[in-house]
Amino acid sequence: MNDFKTTLEERKAKSTLQVLFKVARLLNAQAIERSNQEQRWGQKLRPSHMAIFPHLSLKGSRITSLAEEMQISKQAVAQLVEDLEQLKIVRRVPDPTDGRAKLVQFTKSGRTGMLRGLDLLTTMEQELADIVGVRRMADLRTTLSRILEHVAPQHEKRFLKK
Amino acid sequence: MNDFKTTLEERKAKSTLQVLFKVARLLNAQAIERSNQEQRWGQKLRPSHMAIFPHLSLKGSRITSLAEEMQISKQAVAQLVEDLEQLKIVRRVPDPTDGRAKLVQFTKSGRTGMLRGLDLLTTMEQELADIVGVRRMADLRTTLSRILEHVAPQHEKRFLKK
DNA sequence: GCACATAGTAAAGCTTGCTTGACTATATTG
DNA sequence: CAATATAGTCAAGCAAGCTTTACTATGTGC
Secondary structure, three states: OOHHHHHHHHHHHHOHHHHHHHHHHHHHHHHHHHHHHHOOOOOOOOHHHHOOHHHOOOOOEOHHHHHHHHOOOHHHHHHHHHHHHHOOOEEEEEOOOOOOOEEEEEOHHHHHHHHHHHHHHHHHHHHHHHHHOHHHHHHHHHHHHHHHHHHOOOOOHHHHOO | OOHHHHHHHHHHHHOHHHHHHHHHHHHHHHHHHHHHHHOOOOOOOOHHHHOOHHHOOOOOEOHHHHHHHHOOOHHHHHHHHHHHHHOOOEEEEEOOOOOOOEEEEEOHHHHHHHHHHHHHHHHHHHHHHHHHOHHHHHHHHHHHHHHHHHHOOOOOHHHHOO
């Protein structure tokens, strides 16, 4: 009756990647929403802020190294850090080994907040395991990890060169 | 030596969800890049434009219905459609059944372009299947679909209510 | 036929998430 | 110690992707 329609719908439905994208998008949104709901940073933590966390060493990190890792400008990092500082999640202290530098480090509340954030991810993962089964979740992780290695074999690549 | 560090790193590494997010982000970027590279829309197709495609019926869709499906304003849709029209991917024709309405429909080149885009996704999927195996890819799809149903049981929910 | 709803458009403005350019203060190097 | 590189800041600007407000044109119910 409508061949084009059929073709497109079929192929759309078949794309594992589209499902992957959609699931990731929805789960990510859910994570941010639940995190903002349960925490009291004033609802103001946005995705770009979350992106810093994985790069924040607990000893303290320099703006410059964060910028390199995240592949954005120092100024961009500085802006995000400023927000996080206002929310008392991090603070900037002078680097004792370099008078020019400062170290961005977690405050106590920031650290516990981050741990709660990780807890949330764990919780969500367990909820999913309840749905699809522990076995499937483990397989999912394995498969995704393998894909990740293929798609981004750049483990610390940036730090080896230049 | 540094308990906090250890704790955080361990837990970060364990989060399947983080891997999921990262994989999705990287694959999505790769898809857009490869698509823009192989096609000749002038490199100008952005993620927001891609977001329309799954909602575009081949018979033609109204701006209003697109807006409802995508949960954004009519004006936002209109702007995206305008871009796509300039790139000759879609055109707007008057809706014969309603003098106020217009139908957004693919041009011929838009349709073949979209098919090529879907082909690209299929190609990428096959590449991944070569890495992790066909079996694992099938499992991945099943698991993700189940998760999707749990996380978004809103199949046409919006169209039933109101 | 009149009131009201609906499809679409036009224009302006907003937030997010960056970048670029210019500058200051401290380090390093020859 | 002079030249230069580096860490960070300040300010401005910009593109993407929206929203809000205001409007026109067409359709619908009573």
